[in-house]
Amino acid sequence: MTGVAEARALTALDVDGEQALARTWATPRGLWGFLTTVDAKEIGKRYVVTGLAFLALGGVLALVMRTQLARPESGLISPDRYNQIFSMHGTTMMFLFAVPIMEAMGLYLTPLMVGSRTMAFPRLNAFSYWIYLAGGVMLYVAYLLNIAPEAGWTAYVPLSGPEYSAGKRTDIWAQMVTFTEVAGLAAAVSMATTILKMRAPGMSLARLPLFMWSMLTTSFMVMLAMPAVMLATSFLISDRLIGTHFYNEAEGGSNLLYQHLFWFFGHPEVYIIFLPGLGMVSEITATFCRRSVFGYPVMVLSLLSTGFLAFGLWVHHMFATGLPHLGDSFYTAASMTIALPAGVQIFCWIATLWDGKPRFATPLLFVVGFVITFVAGGLSGVMLASVPLDLQVHDTYFVVAHFHYVLIGGAVFPLLGGIYYWFPKVTGRMPDEVAGKWSFWLIFLGFHLTFFPMHILGLRGMPRRVYTYGADMGWADLNLLSTLGAYLLASGLLVYLLNLVVAARRGWPAGPNPWNAGGLEWATSSPPPPHNFGATPVVEGREPLWLPGEFPVMHGLDVEHREVLLTTIADGKPDIREGSPGPSIWPLLSALAVSLLFIGSIFDEWFLVWAAIPVMLCLIGWFWPKSSHSKLVKAPDDKIPGALA
Amino acid sequence: MTARLVGDLSPLPAAGFRSHGLWFWAAMGFMVIEGAGFALACAAYIYLMNGAREWPLDGVAPDLGWGTAMAVLLVASLVPNALMSRASRRRLAGPTQLWAGVVFVLNTLALVVRGFEFLHLNTRWDANAYGSIVWALILLHTVHLLTDFIDTCFVTLLLFTHPIDTERFSDVDDDSVYWGFVVACWLPIYLLIYWAPRWAP
Numbered sequence: 001m002t003g004v005a006e007a008r009a010l011t012a013l014d015v016d017g018e019q020a021l022a023r024t025w026a027t028p029r030g031l032w033g034f035l036t037t038v039d040a041k042e043i044g045k046r047y048v049v050t051g052l053a054f055l056a057l058g059g060v061l062a063l064v065m066r067t068q069l070a071r072p073e074s075g076l077i078s079p080d081r082y083n084q085i086f087s088m089h090g091t092t093m094m095f096l097f098a099v100p101i102m103e104a105m106g107l108y109l110t111p112l113m114v115g116s117r118t119m120a121f122p123r124l125n126a127f128s129y130w131i132y133l134a135g136g137v138m139l140y141v142a143y144l145l146n147i148a149p150e151a152g153w154t155a156y157v158p159l160s161g162p163e164y165s166a167g168k169r170t171d172i173w174a175q176m177v178t179f180t181e182v183a184g185l186a187a188a189v190s191m192a193t194t195i196l197k198m199r200a201p202g203m204s205l206a207r208l209p210l211f212m213w214s215m216l217t218t219s220f221m222v223m224l225a226m227p228a229v230m231l232a233t234s235f236l237i238s239d240r241l242i243g244t245h246f247y248n249e250a251e252g253g254s255n256l257l258y259q260h261l262f263w264f265f266g267h268p269e270v271y272i273i274f275l276p277g278l279g280m281v282s283e284i285t286a287t288f289c290r291r292s293v294f295g296y297p298v299m300v301l302s303l304l305s306t307g308f309l310a311f312g313l314w315v316h317h318m319f320a321t322g323l324p325h326l327g328d329s330f331y332t333a334a335s336m337t338i339a340l341p342a343g344v345q346i347f348c349w350i351a352t353l354w355d356g357k358p359r360f361a362t363p364l365l366f367v368v369g370f371v372i373t374f375v376a377g378g379l380s381g382v383m384l385a386s387v388p389l390d391l392q393v394h395d396t397y398f399v400v401a402h403f404h405y406v407l408i409g410g411a412v413f414p415l416l417g418g419i420y421y422w423f424p425k426v427t428g429r430m431p432d433e434v435a436g437k438w439s440f441w442l443i444f445l446g447f448h449l450t451f452f453p454m455h456i457l458g459l460r461g462m463p464r465r466v467y468t469y470g471a472d473m474g475w476a477d478l479n480l481l482s483t484l485g486a487y488l489l490a491s492g493l494l495v496y497l498l499n500l501v502v503a504a505r506r507g508w509p510a511g512p513n514p515w516n517a518g519g520l521e522w523a524t525s526s527p528p529p530p531h532n533f534g535a536t537p538v539v540e541g542r543e544p545l546w547l548p549g550e551f552p553v554m555h556g557l558d559v560e561h562r563e564v565l566l567t568t569i570a571d572g573k574p575d576i577r578e579g580s581p582g583p584s585i586w587p588l589l590s591a592l593a594v595s596l597l598f599i600g601s602i603f604d605e606w607f608l609v610w611a612a613i614p615v616m617l618c619l620i621g622w623f624w625p626k627s628s629h630s631k632l633v634k635a636p637d638d639k640i641p642g643a644l645a
Numbered sequence: 646m647t648a649r650l651v652g653d654l655s656p657l658p659a660a661g662f663r664s665h666g667l668w669f670w671a672a673m674g675f676m677v678i679e680g681a682g683f684a685l686a687c688a689a690y691i692y693l694m695n696g697a698r699e700w701p702l703d704g705v706a707p708d709l710g711w712g713t714a715m716a717v718l719l720v721a722s723l724v725p726n727a728l729m730s731r732a733s734r735r736r737l738a739g740p741t742q743l744w745a746g747v748v749f750v751l752n753t754l755a756l757v758v759r760g761f762e763f764l765h766l767n768t769r770w771d772a773n774a775y776g777s778i779v780w781a782l783i784l785l786h787t788v789h790l791l792t793d794f795i796d797t798c799f800v801t802l803l804l805f806t807h808p809i810d811t812e813r814f815s816d817v818d819d820d821s822v823y824w825g826f827v828v829a830c831w832l833p834i835y836l837l838i839y840w841a842p843r844w845a846p
Contacts, residue, residue: 010647010648011648120667120670120671121667121671124671185678188674189670189671189674189675189678192670192674193667193670193671193674196670197667197670201652220677223674223677223678223681224677224681225681226678227678227679227681227682227685228681228685230682231682231685231686231689235689235777235781238770238777238781239777242770242771243770243771244770244771244776244777244780244781245771245772245773245774245776245777246689246693246774246777246778246781248774251702251772251773251774252693252696252697252702252773252774252775253693253773253774253777254692254693254696254774257689257692257693260692261685261689264685535648535650536654538651538652549649550647550648550649551647551648551649552648552649552650552651553648553649553650553651554650554651554652554653554654555650555652555653555654555655556652556653556654556655556656556657557654557655563659565654565657566661566665566666566667569664574652574654574657575657575661575665576657576658576659576660576661576665576666577654577657577658577659578659578660578661578666578667579659616795620799623799625803625807625813628660628808628810628811628812628813629659629660629812630658630659630660630810630811630812631810633659635657635658635659635660636656636657636658637658637811639658640658640660640661640662640736640811641658641661641662641665642661642662642663642664642665642666642734643661643662643734643735643736643811644731644734644735645735
């Protein structure tokens with residue numbers, strides 16, 4: 001394996017060139033380096049690890065709930081504590097795990113997959129991570145102080161309003177949402193710009209990797225959907241703290257306005273979580289089948305149409321609120337329509353498996369698990385799109401089963417496959433395949449044992465969000481089965497994580513391209529150097545590393561200063577080379593100032609004014625003018641793109 | 646597989662305007678986000694208005710004068726804003742400084758007018774849902790006025806204190822694009838705040 005480890009990356013320069021570039025792009029050592037880094041890979045890694053930590057916390061909360069529900073009339077936890085736990089579980093999984101970790105995968109992989117040295121806005125990435133961390137820490141500190149959210153992850157009014165949720169619990173929830181949405185929006189802008197403007201020469205949109213298409217679509221969905229929840233929670237917190245009446249029916253407000261705003265975000269959120277998963281599935285399927293994904297144009301159109309349709313069906317979460325019949329029919333039809341692009345993609349992956357030479361390594365097993373589980377979840381989704389059935393099972397465990405099938409099946413299985421697949425690139429070491437397969441089977445079987453019985457429990461009338469149930473209800477056996485499944489699922493996740501932890505220290509060296517994959521990220525060494533690529537890769541096909549002949553590269557980016565190549569949006573032609581910022585403390589200081597504003601305003605609304613001053617000062621420090629990059633690198637100044645004559 | 650050199654990137658320029666540079670895309674991204682926020686806040690206004698027995702609720706509509714003055718001022722500011730953009734894209738230092746100064750003055754004036762608008766809304770945020778949504782819309786827009794005020798102030802100051810290179814001209818141009826967005830957002834909000842209460846049945 002020594003030979004593998006020493007295999008030279010395709011884009012590597014000579015030793016002097018690589019060392020000079022590594023010095024230019026290096027992160028300072030020690031604590032200062034930790035706090036100031038703007039390396040997209042470092043930030044991506046932190047984001048993923050933090051996301052996994054929140055998965056573990058949310059998972060432990062789930063186990064506590066399942067233990068409580070394992071037998072009827074259990075007294076393990078009080079009703080109030082149970083309210084906090086299911087609210088924390090949902091909030092953690094949706095806001096602190098699912099969306100952030102998907103974006104984190106994008107933050108790490110985007111520059112590598114498009115052939116760039118870094119992201120478009122490295123400091124914004126760093127700010128995004130710090131603000132996300134602050135929001136998550138605030139939520140769990142609140143939990144320890146017994147002021148955690150109690151009104152579910154949706155926090156419907158009037159339950160979450162000033163009348164029924166006294167104290168600070170819901171305010172904490174609302175501001176936590178603001179933290180995570182600011183983080184998500186910042187990452188989305190950085191990612192979309194990187195994908196549109198920083199692709200390697202020759203990587204036209206028609207050659208963009210499918211994972212990048214999914215992240216591009218997701219980024220725009222984030223930009224359009226997340227303002228809705230920020231508005232919903234800002235209105236909620238102002239109703240609670242400064243006496244506004246957005247949701248107060250007595251003063252002309254509307255409870256349903258909250259639901260509309262929340263679900264205008266909440267439904268696209270589901271697709272924001274699983275579109276990146278679909279992209280990962282495409283990358284894994286292509287690599288382990290040794291052929292391009294079948295029907296690339298159809299796959300791209302399916303991703304785009306899913307992103308579009310996702311904004312047209314939020315009201316199906318509100319069927320039980322009493323809509324006009326025309327509204328019912330429209331949203332039923334829209335909900336069923338979105339199954340079409342999902343179905344098209346499933347058939348394309350099956351065709352890829354059929355026509356390729358599949359090697360069922362752990363990542364591909366997770367893909368197969370995804371297809372089975374996601375199709376089942378999709379079918380129960382089509383059932384729920386039908387108003388009569390939805391009204392029968394509304395707020396029952398049938399719905400809980402459905403969305404776990406869709407979210408774990410549609411997003412977590414691909415994510416686990418994706419983390420395993422790109423792990424050698426990140427660490428330079430291979431995970432253990434036997435442990436990987438064990439973890440897959442434990443997770444797959446544990447998942448279905450946990451969640452399939454919930455369909456039946458829901459049909460038998462068991463409502464969600466109840467802390468216990470009577471022995472005479474006939475729900476005990478299925479609940480016990482579900483709890484056993486949950487422990488099996490948790491053991492599988494434990495094996496999965498332990499495998500990665502051990503492999504990071506003792507795994508076999510991976511070399512640049514251990515899976516013989518075709519994407520650009522495999523053209524550089526594992527782990528990649530600080531500058532990602534020595535020479536700039538040039539792309540002549542969708543899987544550049546599978547093309548015959550020598551690998552084309554370009555030279556000419558500056559070695560002594562941080563510089564990135566910008567290309568044209570559609571064709572990926574070299575356009576300009578722009579300076580890129582180095583390590584900075586301002587993103588962290590700005591995140592601290594914004595955190596002061598957000599948290600302070602929970603207790604005193606004047607923090608919105610006074611704390612804006614440090615925020616402004618930090619932003620001025622952040623944007624303080626740097627030396628002209630053009631002059632530093634003595635670039636030609638006569639033909640400036642976009643300048644007027 | 647080995648590498649094959651196919652080109653040299655060093656002759657490329659190191660700065661560009663509009664869609665050629667990265668900052669333009671940052672501004673576009675945040676305009677998409679803020680535009681979505683504005684659109685949803687306007688939708689919330691219309692939703693509450695449609696569900697109300699009367700509009701405004703228990704009160705009178707805002708006085709037209711200051712809001713209309715704001716609309717006129719903002720639309721008029723688009724002319725020096727366009728001239729600032731054109732001068733910056735031609736990389737002409739003097740005209741860029743001049744028009745940036747004019748835009749800055751108009752931006753400051755807009756903040757003063759906004760102060761009077763608050764005094765003539767004829768409702769409070771805690772009066773009822775009508776007052777809440779009116780204040781939400783106008784505050785949302787004020788945050789954008791303030792953001793662009795700080796941005797324009799900063800950019801203009803640098804034009805007079807630092808050497809003006811191509812990157813700086815590009816910053817000025819990006820600022821002009823953002824100001825156009827702030828003006829464009831005001832027009833539907835103006836119609837909702839000042840005219841919808843007069844037109845509502």
